[in-house]
Amino acid sequence: MNAIVSVTQDWGIGFDGQLLVRNRDDMRRFVDLTMGGTVIMGRRTLESFPGGPLKGRRNIVVSGRPDYDPDGVEVASSPDAALALAAGDDPDRVWLIGGASVYAALLDRCERAYVTKNDCEVTADAWFPDLDEDDAWSVESTEPGGVTADGVSFEYVTYRRVAREDAPRKPFIGSLLSHRTTRSKRA
Numbered sequence: 001m002n003a004i005v006s007v008t009q010d011w012g013i014g015f016d017g018q019l020l021v022r023n024r025d026d027m028r029r030f031v032d033l034t035m036g037g038t039v040i041m042g043r044r045t046l047e048s049f050p051g052g053p054l055k056g057r058r059n060i061v062v063s064g065r066p067d068y069d070p071d072g073v074e075v076a077s078s079p080d081a082a083l084a085l086a087a088g089d090d091p092d093r094v095w096l097i098g099g100a101s102v103y104a105a106l107l108d109r110c111e112r113a114y115v116t117k118n119d120c121e122v123t124a125d126a127w128f129p130d131l132d133e134d135d136a137w138s139v140e141s142t143e144p145g146g147v148t149a150d151g152v153s154f155e156y157v158t159y160r161r162v163a164r165e166d167a168p169r170k171p172f173i174g175s176l177l178s179h180r181t182t183r184s185k186r187a
């Protein structure tokens with residue numbers, strides 16, 4: 001499974017149930033990448049789509065509401081239940097598409113994260129984890145994007161999950177010393 005997301009400078013992704021940046025090129029790329037595959041999303045993200053479920057894709061929606069059963073989607077009662085529904089699909093064509101709660105729950109099950117970085121600051125109430133600050137992720141590629149109709153520059157950055165054995169670790173002696181320093185400061 002891969003995640004796909006559009007972020008602002010501080011990794012903001014949404015405000016009041018809506019996206020932060022209007023970016024038509026990014027929308028087209030989103031459609032190209034996800035078309036024919038499976039998309040996993042939270043209930044609020046589905047409800048933010050003006051046209052309802054995404055056409056040409058298997059829509060799996062996470063909701064804890066027992067009576068939630070909109071047309072055109074499969075409802076999963078938890079993020080893990082959504083993964084179980086998608087278990088038989090080609091993992092390269094399963095996409096985690098948000099929002100914040102579902103990214104937070106399932107990002108560590110993703111192989112790659114396709115991040116559109118929009119060079120702007122916008123008030124947000126939903127965020128994606130800052131992958132530049134996370135040793136579990138490294139940049140695999142960066143492609144130029146362009147400039148939106150509103151004049152926002154953007155680029156496409158693909159992050160790859162670092163295999164556990166490749167993840168940077170503190171040298172053993174260093175971590176031992178820092179542990180001791182902390183303890184002696186407390187004493």
Ligand SMILES: NC(=O)c1ccc[n+]([C@@H]2O[C@H](COP(=O)([O-])OP(=O)(O)OC[C@H]3O[C@@H](n4cnc5c(N)ncnc54)[C@H](OP(=O)(O)O)[C@@H]3O)[C@@H](O)[C@H]2O)c1
Nearest residue numbers: 005006014017018019042043044045063064098099100101
């Ligand atoms: N920039 C981007 O690329 C991007 C992409 C997607 C979304 N967004 C933005 O993100 C924001 C929405 O994010 P969000 O976090 O508020 O909502 P969300 O993740 O889309 O949906 C939240 C809902 O998912 C269900 N859910 C989540 N975790 C669950 C669990 N463990 N068990 C059962 N149900 C669970 C709940 O539905 P019930 O309440 O029905 O139980 C919950 O209210 C919006 O502003 C949207 O525009 C941005």
